[in-house]
Amino acid sequence: MTAAAHQGAPVRPRVAVLGAGAWGSAMALVLADAGADVRLWARRPELAARIGRDPLRPQNPDYLPGVVLPPTVSATADVGVALDGVELVVLAVPLQRLREQLTGWAGRIPAVPVVSLAKGVETATGRFATEVVLEASGVPEDRVVALSGPNLAAEIAARDPAATVLACVDEDVAHRVADLCTTPVFRPYLSTDRIGVDIAGACKNVVALAVGITEGAGHGANARAAILTRGLAETTRLGLALGANESTFAGLAGVGDLVATCASPLSRNHRAGIALGRGASTAEALLAARGTAEGVASAPAVLARARAAGVRMPITVEVVALVEGRTTAAEGAERLLSRTRTLDGP
Numbered sequence: 001m002t003a004a005a006h007q008g009a010p011v012r013p014r015v016a017v018l019g020a021g022a023w024g025s026a027m028a029l030v031l032a033d034a035g036a037d038v039r040l041w042a043r044r045p046e047l048a049a050r051i052g053r054d055p056l057r058p059q060n061p062d063y064l065p066g067v068v069l070p071p072t073v074s075a076t077a078d079v080g081v082a083l084d085g086v087e088l089v090v091l092a093v094p095l096q097r098l099r100e101q102l103t104g105w106a107g108r109i110p111a112v113p114v115v116s117l118a119k120g121v122e123t124a125t126g127r128f129a130t131e132v133v134l135e136a137s138g139v140p141e142d143r144v145v146a147l148s149g150p151n152l153a154a155e156i157a158a159r160d161p162a163a164t165v166l167a168c169v170d171e172d173v174a175h176r177v178a179d180l181c182t183t184p185v186f187r188p189y190l191s192t193d194r195i196g197v198d199i200a201g202a203c204k205n206v207v208a209l210a211v212g213i214t215e216g217a218g219h220g221a222n223a224r225a226a227i228l229t230r231g232l233a234e235t236t237r238l239g240l241a242l243g244a245n246e247s248t249f250a251g252l253a254g255v256g257d258l259v260a261t262c263a264s265p266l267s268r269n270h271r272a273g274i275a276l277g278r279g280a281s282t283a284e285a286l287l288a289a290r291g292t293a294e295g296v297a298s299a300p301a302v303l304a305r306a307r308a309a310g311v312r313m314p315i316t317v318e319v320v321a322l323v324e325g326r327t328t329a330a331e332g333a334e335r336l337l338s339r340t341r342t343l344d345g346p
């Protein structure tokens with residue numbers, strides 16, 4: 001027993017956040033505010049050193065400029081140090097890099113809940129984020145939790161109020177994770193529809209690109225709302241085909257995240273979409289995003305998954321064509337508007 005525990009001081013749970021980009025760093029702040037000692041793992045030793053230069057005022061200016069993290073966040077580039085004695089592991093690595101990292105950490109992840117923060121589809125396999133976690137880590141399904149919702153990292157790091165969804169097939173595990181990350185301004189809701197939450201998060205990035213494209217092409221609020229709503233309809237269609245619950249798409253991880261991402265200039269996918277709509281190349285749009293815009297890599301994989309399931313996703317089709325340089329925003333809009341008349345809804 002430590003001296004602190006012996007004297008009755010509360011013992012802070014220890015948690016690991018693996019990935020020190022914007023979202024990993026913001027979640028480290030939330031977990032620390034909720035009472036945890038957080039080990040934030042950065043792939044690059046120089047980033048870990050920069051974050052921890054002043055241990056009383058840790059900062060990650062490259063990803064969260066102007067934000068001082070709580071002193072109970074410590075950074076390391078040694079994953080063994082990060083994982084030592086933790087009650088929770090949070091994965092905050094961009095999706096296209098997640099499998100290689102998890103494979104490298106094989107056998108090192110302790111038997112605790114593992115939370116996946118990524119939103120996307122792996123291009124090589126068509127797998128959604130928690131499917132990659134399950135396959136590459138060997139962690140059983142009842143310990144894998146998808147966290148997703150309207151959660152722009154900069155707003156969370158500024159302690160602006162927000163809600164999110166924690167989805168796990170075992171609701172008790174989602175409750176345990178919620179206990180570790182609830183703060184006065186960060187409120188988790190629970191779900192058992194892990195795959196639905198994953199699908200919603202991946203597809204909203206593609207829809208955010210489409211809304212940005214519409215905006216960049218100079219169209220107004222009506223057009224943007226049409227793309228958002230019909231984007232949600234095709235996302236729901238895919239979800240239903242893959243076994244998700246329809247209600248998930250009407251919740252925080254569905255319409256909630258779409259509204260936040262499609263409305264906010266903080267969204268990297270939104271910014272990339274605006275650039276594409278103005279005629280930028282995909283490479284230029286990725287630079288304009290200033291950070292990971294998962295929708296660009298994920299869109300073709302979402303479409304492949306939809307086609308394999310026999311699901312129509314006309315907006316995603318046009319995003320993919322534009323990202324692959326096969327069409328223009330104007331041609332895409334014309335095709336979408338001239339499609340065969342159909343019923344509203346998914």
Ligand SMILES: NC(=O)C1=CN([C@@H]2O[C@H](COP(=O)(O)OP(=O)(O)OC[C@H]3O[C@@H](n4cnc5c(N)ncnc54)[C@H](O)[C@@H]3O)[C@@H](O)[C@H]2O)C=CC1
Binds near residue numbers: 063097120292
């Ligand atoms: N930033 C946000 O507001 C939110 C992001 N997300 C999701 O979280 C995931 C991570 O995004 P962000 O932290 O925002 O990205 P980011 O662009 O801010 O940072 C990505 C981080 O990953 C690191 N990285 C790159 N390759 C890596 C590798 N092979 N192994 C380990 N780390 C590597 C980068 O150095 C950087 O530190 C994405 O899937 C994103 O969609 C979800 C909700 C909110």
Ligand SMILES: O=C(CO)COP(=O)(O)O
Binds near residue numbers: 153257261270
């Ligand atoms: O997922 C997000 C907000 O919920 C962040 O969106 P971007 O990845 O587009 O910045």
